[in-house]
Amino acid sequence: MNTPSIRIGALAPLSRPGWVEAGQHLLAGLELAVSDVNGAGGVAGRPIELLVRDTAADPQKATAAVDELAGLGVAALAGEYHSVVARAVAARADALHLPFLCSSAVLDTLTEQPTDWVARIAPAQSRGWRLYADFLLGAGHQRIAAATVPSVYWASGTRILQDYITPRGGSVVEFDMNSLTPAALCDELVDKGATALLLLVGHPEPAVPIVRCVRSDQRLAGLMIGAPAGPPELPEWLALLGEEGTAIPFLRYLPEQLPPLGKRVEAALRKRLAQAPSFVAFEGYDTIAVLADLLRSHGTDGARIAEAWSRVLIEGTRGPIRFSRTPGISVWQWAWPPIQVVDRDPAAPERFRVLHVG
Numbered sequence: 001m002n003t004p005s006i007r008i009g010a011l012a013p014l015s016r017p018g019w020v021e022a023g024q025h026l027l028a029g030l031e032l033a034v035s036d037v038n039g040a041g042g043v044a045g046r047p048i049e050l051l052v053r054d055t056a057a058d059p060q061k062a063t064a065a066v067d068e069l070a071g072l073g074v075a076a077l078a079g080e081y082h083s084v085v086a087r088a089v090a091a092r093a094d095a096l097h098l099p100f101l102c103s104s105a106v107l108d109t110l111t112e113q114p115t116d117w118v119a120r121i122a123p124a125q126s127r128g129w130r131l132y133a134d135f136l137l138g139a140g141h142q143r144i145a146a147a148t149v150p151s152v153y154w155a156s157g158t159r160i161l162q163d164y165i166t167p168r169g170g171s172v173v174e175f176d177m178n179s180l181t182p183a184a185l186c187d188e189l190v191d192k193g194a195t196a197l198l199l200l201v202g203h204p205e206p207a208v209p210i211v212r213c214v215r216s217d218q219r220l221a222g223l224m225i226g227a228p229a230g231p232p233e234l235p236e237w238l239a240l241l242g243e244e245g246t247a248i249p250f251l252r253y254l255p256e257q258l259p260p261l262g263k264r265v266e267a268a269l270r271k272r273l274a275q276a277p278s279f280v281a282f283e284g285y286d287t288i289a290v291l292a293d294l295l296r297s298h299g300t301d302g303a304r305i306a307e308a309w310s311r312v313l314i315e316g317t318r319g320p321i322r323f324s325r326t327p328g329i330s331v332w333q334w335a336w337p338p339i340q341v342v343d344r345d346p347a348a349p350e351r352f353r354v355l356h357v358g
Helices: 020-039 061-070 083-096 123-139 152-168 182-192 209-216 235-245 260-273 279-299 303-304
Strands: 006-012 046-056 077-078 100-102 118-120 142-148 169-175 196-200 224-226 250-252 314-316 319-321 333-334 340-345 346-358
Touching: 006 020, 006 061, 006 279, 020 046, 020 077, 020 279, 020 340, 046 061, 046 279, 061 083, 077 279, 083 100, 083 118, 083 152, 100 279, 123 152, 123 340, 123 346, 142 152, 142 182, 152 169, 152 196, 169 182, 182 209, 182 235, 196 209, 209 224, 209 235, 209 279, 235 346, 260 279, 260 314, 279 303, 279 319
Parallel strands: 006 046, 006 077, 077 100, 100 118, 118 333, 142 169, 142 196, 196 224
Antiparallel strands: 250 340, 314 319, 340 346
16 A cells, blocks of 8 residues: 655746746755655655646746645645745745745745744845845945846845945946846946946846846946846856856855755756756755655644744755744744855856855
């Protein structure tokens, strides 16, 4: 007789307009962790079964997936990369009293009110983006431009940067890319005397055309381009931009040295993905590791899982993971994953340079 599995719902952007490559890395981490848990005997002898649903960066599609997965009897939800989607998932999970461990979305306010049903592996946006703002100021950038598109996530990031940089003598000027071409943006950057341009826009459109236009404009030869949300980390960025995509600092959530578990997982992920794993893949692995630990200790009852976030203490791929209540954050938060500002080395684009840590 087959032992019944414990079902976990996995959410990830696996089709456009979602960032598919990020979704693939997230899913690789989730699946590898499930394989490792099941290979070690499962949870009290029961295997974990991952029910994967593609959110395609669509909050409504994600909400429908949550309802479907709840109907299929999942013990918990895991994953998601896009913050606007994770916010919709968190709201629905909270309403259904279904535990949700968010892997990669960073928006501070995943839920409007504090909840015990949602926890998060990724650091909150305010922490990472303040570190990025500190890096910009330390590098001497005072006149900063931000190419933006309308989005709760990008608006939140812009506000964090402005609130940190303005009191310290700098400025952050927004340019709405829904009303500007990349060439017109270049003219504005020259006119405003900006020393740094931050890409707070979608990938690959319009981020890639903006980079190409700025890099080819001799008037902007000294301009630093930054992309705090992290698209330069994944190979697609390099494939599209080549050397033009180097020296663009971004945030990633890795330590300077991986612990032994992280090194083992890195090797397995590299084999599974046929490329270097991004931090998103590690976030996926850590998500399942936490849920498996909770399921071993507290069973599959959602209320017992939701009550137990504060008692989690496990070794993750990037260090010890524990959750706490953090001021301004409405969900249980791992405080804090390691954070770096890195870029691709122009002399060796496959290599990353660590520029700042926090």
